[in-house]
Amino acid sequence: MQYALHLRARDLSLLHIHAENCLPLESVALLFGVIEEHLVVVKRIECVRNESDKAATSFYVNPEEEYQLLIDAEARGEELVGIFHSHPAAPMPSSSDLDNMRLNPVVWLIASKTSGAWSSKGFVLDDAAVEIPITIIADVN
Template sequence: MIRRIEKLILREIDFNLLKSHAEKIYPLEAPAILIGKIMANIASVDEVILTKNNDESPISFTIDSTELLEIYKKANRENKEVVGIFHSHPAPPKPSRLDMKFMSSNPFVWIIMSMPGGDFEAYQLWNNILHKVNIIFN
């Protein structure tokens, strides 16, 4: 069960993988799913799963529902959960209106990376309030 997250622990190697994914498919948005564990108000990322942007768009992304279901099954088999969603933006790293719509039904941590610059921020929409989430690298 997802709860309010204040910190997200992410390995630098995983962050570099996300950045490389965003650079590789730029100018399209690059999505990924983060799985791991949540303890209290801290989410820890154990694995990054790079996904295809089915929209093939620079301003939106969709992940194939079959692929998404397999990711959820994998997390469940490993006693983990989806803790975050990553995607790149061609604009500043802030949620778009479309992001906000999907954040309300997917209350994970959302990491947004601005491309091509690589600036990033993490957010969680919790109780209809957008909160910044601190990323701690290890």
């Protein structure tokens, strides 16, 4: 069965704004929510600072910050369901992304602005990176 990602429109917009604000560096955010069967539902996003020494082409999250966000998520009944980051090239996993996907088996949401407007694609790792469908959920107050 194939995974699918459900994400609120405002959250995707916030991720793209975060990516825009981080240019020319890669942006990064952690996605928290629940996994029901093969449906990954994002309930909350946390934009974090890219602490990589090579932030133009890679990202690194401060482990203490990530740990605290994981503790907070657990208290909310959530888990880490995805990692978002932007690319200077097409929104496809790089070789280092593939290595990190093996360590972090969650959805990887990759954004790019190569066409002039931000676009994002979601991936999970099977034997190779597999693109998954993204459903944008209407914002409800």
